[in-house]
Amino acid sequence: MTQATTQTETKAEGFEPRIVAFVCNWCTYAGADLAGTSRLQYAPHVRIVKLPCTGRIDPLFILKAYEGGADAVLVSGCHPGDCHYTSGNYHARRRWTIFRRLLSLAGVEEGRLFFSWVSAAEGQKFADLINDVTAQVKAAGPFKHNPARRQAW
């Protein structure tokens, strides 16, 4: 994960952000699938990691993505009430509420961590979301002060 991290720093102009998306299998991944089968065009900067449920998304995954040099992380799953496992997203939401505040205190600013609910029917919302997130991260530039990144000795 760490060897490919220098690319983003050297190319400030023409910056192509590296965004990691952790999505649930049942809603957001299906929504992404719908966006694809509907031939919707959206920015190609997001690497999707599919998990069974947002409840499976350990905050460690988010840290690992930053350690590996992600410019931003997106976490997305089923709308409240729609979780395939009834309450996984409610559990996840509690974690996110605290974890994002903690990351903010530690120097991960707004615009480096995104959360959303995208259902299996919301292919258009997924495409719009990815476009919007990508545009925001592009505007913000490379995540140079990423506190999780390996520092040069």
Next chain:
Amino acid sequence: MVANINEIQSAAAALLNEGKVKLVLGYRVRGNDRVPAFVTQADQVGCLAYDSACTQNLAAYLRKGEVRSRMPLAVVARPEVMRSLMLLTAESQIAEGQVTVLAVDEQGFHGVLDLAGTAKLLNEQYARIAPDSSLMEQLAKIEAMTPQERSAFWSEQFEPCTRCYACRAACPGCFCERCIVEMNTPQWISTAAESHGNFAWHMIRAFHQAGRCVECGACQDACPQGIPLMLLNHFIAREVEREFDARNGYDPQAEPVIGSWKQDDKQEYIR
């Protein structure tokens, strides 16, 4: 500010003599240090001591097999340690009847209590332990910084960390039998002999304290590098109270903050 030590000693001796407990967990003096005392015989209670230098949180020993096999036991507990005991009860780590409390604070000895009695005392007398004002000032300063400055500030604070995990060992809330730092497929927290991995460790340690930390300060005292862990702990405790109206370690029946949820939890940041 020495609590009346004779009272603690005689209460401990009585509990051991009557067979109500098999072990008394307390403090004793060793040079300039205060170290834990494990008293199993009534004639050993003379070593027990208590003063304001006894900052270690003895509830951390309750996860150890050698201690658990000697239940029921008694613990010399200041208010923060009592809160740890409430928390461990709420998280099903100890049961009513297993732990007796020898309640102490700066004023003195407050008697022998069971867990229910401890909950009552906590909520009546220590319901509002004022947070350290210097912590709040420092936090306010950090929060006023730009993200770049905050990132640099914490990198500097975490830099000396050797990941010895003394903070974890000192904490009664860290009771997982297998911690994520011992897992290596994948290696969640780097084991490299450099600062990489410090950020992930300190973030995840602080996050795992959400709904758990009773702000006893034992982790920061245990840290050989003087990393200001209480800043993170206090921040997390403050956010948990703001977001979920929960204060850790006051209700032995409380649902774990991160293990439970409400339908109407706030989500203004989720699009």
